Amino acid sequence: MSEISSQTVEDPDLARAREGDDDAFTRLVEPLRRELHAHCYRMLGSVHDADDALQDALVRAWRGLARFEGRGSVRSWLYTVTTRTCLDLVESRRRRALPVDLGPSSDRAVLDNAPLNDVAWLGPYPDAGLTGGADARYEQREAVELAFVAACQHLPGNQRAALLLFDVLGFSAAEIAETMATSTASVNSALQRARKIVAEKVPARTQQRALREIDDTRVREIVTGYAGALERGDAGALVALLTEDVTWSMPPLRHWYRGIEAVMDFAVEIPLTRCPSWRHLSTSANGQPAVACYLGEHAEAPHLPWSINVLTLRDGRIADVTSFVGAEHFPAFGLPDSLP
Incomplete structure (x- = not known):
């Protein structure tokens, strides 16, 4: 994914945002908005849920900015807030599914195929939402491929978050443990289980x-x-x-x-x-x-x-x-x- 320069405590916008400057906070967040939204989509499997999660996460970040101690980058801190927001939604909502998850295929055309509105369906993600839009790097596009996102929906929230943060975003196990308020050993265990499930569901050759x-x-x-x-x-x-x-x-x-x-x-x-x-x-x-x-x-x-x-x-x-x-x-x- 695109490398974005980390903001530090010395950044003037960060200092102004900590003092309550809305515009400064917006300038801090804007370069990261697309990649945070894509992360929410991978976690939740829905553009609409990703919209809600990101909005909620940025409100939480704004309200909690005074607690940001500057030990890491603003980017890492925002991913922590956003991941925790998504985990709250994962706990309260059903996992997103595709028809292949609900039963065997049909041999003949079914004419009375009424919509199932009581199922939380996986949705598509526009490539324009990726950092760089149509020119997004290979790794970004691979990480939102339909088969991969669908497979992630079969994982419990903690495994899903660990897999995405480690394999897609490049955070360390120790950083993920801090994000999820758990131990490094638990993160490594979650990663091992998540990779096994995803490997069984995703084709060996990516799109x-x-x-x-x-x-x-x-x-x-x-x-x-x-x-x-x-x-x-x-x-x-x-x-x-x-x-x-x-x-x-x-x-x-x-x-x-x-x-x-x-x-x-x-x-x-x-x-x-x-x-x-x-x-x-x-x-x-x-x-x-x-x-x-x-x-x-x-x-x-x-x-x-x-x-x-x-x-x-x-x-x-x-x-x-x-x-x-x-x-x-x-x-x-x-x-x-x-x-x-």
């Missing part, structure tokens, strides 16, 4: 590595080909883009599909034939290519936000589609409210 092995032109072809196939209702073009073991899920819908036959049965039955008219915009989410889907009643009608489709690629094809259904996902991506 960042897979994308680096695919020519950028091919990635663009896949994205535009996927969008074009949906807009034209072209099943042949779509199937040509998919791996044999492709999966497709649509939170907040329970049912999901695995394998080319099941996925194409779903695609032909629903998005390719039953949805009147599609329009699409390319975007990026969780360090992966994504497509924003807009649905209209007919080709000339306004097309309204429908889903953010995050694509997982392997060997030049689409291995997984996660369609996050809901207009509420679009504002965080800076996407328009409708397409003509």
